Amino acid sequence: MPLIEVRDLSRVYDLDSGRVTALGGVSLDIEAGELVAVMGPSGSGKSTFMNLVGCLDRPTGGHYRLDGAAVETLSGDGLAELRNRKLGFVFQQFNLLPRVDACANVELPMVYAGLDGKTRRERALNALARVGLAERAHHRPMQLSGGQQQRVAIARALVNQPRLLLADEPTGALDSRTALEILALFQDLNREGVTVVLVTHDAEVARHARRVVRFRDGHVIADIRQEPADARAALAVHDSAAPMPEAAE
């Protein structure tokens, strides 16, 4: 049974100015343990697809099963629980709460899972250590670099041990080296068993996925498998080519 089972999924917006078909009947399976890159031109429906898969939006047609559960039949609270337990989101703009520190940001999903403060704190610090930010646990987002902020966001996405990590242009706001770091993190997590779906415009980023799905005008136009590039190796090459990375960028 695939983790994601999408059949003829569509999303149509009824606007005053007419109907907009953001997604026009997409069928796709993603197995547990895959690392998939979603590509396509702007407006091709990538984000729409991600939002439906992420249970943030409801389709106007078709069917979607997540881990065997028919998502269309779920109530609002049911979707919230699914997002909380099975899904982790990483956004282009990080979306961290500015007023609280990294640790409290990572705790947020566990607050809604109903965990007590002590357990939350423990797990949040573990998750931060896993993304290499143990010492920055008590820094506020403002006091962190973009890459660090994105790693806090990834720690937050991971902390409830989700089946699926959804990342919509996670490297869009980062420089190329930091993007490689984030990709290396995704590859590590994927090796540990987390299914990752990431949207990107950047072919260089997509090279690190084993599977690439291309969208155009709300349809899947290509679905290819490839041998992924290793982000850690690329990082090593990057650093040897530019001995002083800070100065080089």
Next chain:
Amino acid sequence: MSLIEAIRSALSAIGANALRSALTMLGIIIGVAAVIAMVAIGSGARERVDSQIKSLGANLAIIQAGNVTQGGVRLGAGASSTLTDEDARAVAAEVEDVVASASVITTRAQAVYAGTNWSTTITATDLDFFAAREWGLAEGRLFEPEELRRGEIVAIIGQTVAKNLFGDSDPLGQMFRIRNVPFKVIGVMAGKGQSALGQDQDDVIFVPLDTGRRRIVGRNYARDRSVQTIMVKFASEAAINPGIEQTRALLRQRHRLMEDQEDDFIVRNLTEIANTATAAASTLSWLLAAVAGVSLLVGGIGIMNIMLVSVTERTREIGLRLAVGARQRDVLSQFLIEATTLATIGGAVGIALGIGAATAIARFAGWPFVISPQTILIAVGVSGLIGVFFGFYPARQAARLDPIEALRRE
């Protein structure tokens, strides 16, 4: 999330915009302060009336001689001596629910004891007086019926007189003089304190009615049976007004007044007079109530406004919370708790301000004030409810946000 955590995070959200939050609370602060001051002053005034009535004696009416019109000129109360102690006895015998009916003649005179002078009020009266005023002895005894009948020269003195005339020595059995008549002290009254008008009620000497008439006031009274006032005590507050009507009818009949003639006496309900003394305090209370109502409404709307602003500002935060698994009711309760916390802090500051204001007004106007724990609890409760009521609409707006649109919002 536990309630305490929720309140803590609400506090940090409020603190993030401290000035704005403080300004928003102003309406609630003023409203609650006005409520507290109102209740404190209102109940203080009530308490003062109660204690006045208690010190005066409950359910009293007073009949004064006078109010006679002569040739179109109205003479004031006490202008003529139309009341007699026989009237007092008739009232006691014939009017319903009369507990006591005391004849009273009052004058001022100098009391002299071993070279010490003390100018004081002399009240010539009978035993009903002490029953009417519910006033007991500190030591000694009241007049014997025989002493009253024969007009003996005995006296019962108030605490102030005892202190000023006899100092530390025991006044019982001592002789002192009023207008050269030697009186023997047979009793000392218990202390009564100040009257409603601030008079020292303990600065008094009581003598038997006839003794006062003949020996102190002088011939005028000695010839006839007249008294200045009759103090009537009724069995209950409800009995006062019907009793007063009966008394008027009885006295008109006894004084042989024609249909077209006015009363030659005035009857006053003392309990009523004490009650009207609170009118000023209660007017102020109503004024404060109006201020409180308007401020609380304005304060509530202010909270609603600032919460709507806050929801708009934090739309992305709300989107994020929904994305990581917050249910609608989680977002709703987050913003409701924030509004309620805001209002309750305002309420707490308002309580402090209200107590301060009540203290100031009380000191300035000479009113006592009473602040009960219930008042404070109610004030806190009311401000919390305002938070819930006016916070509900913004909180529902927040909870109903679409997660995608919220996340996309700048």
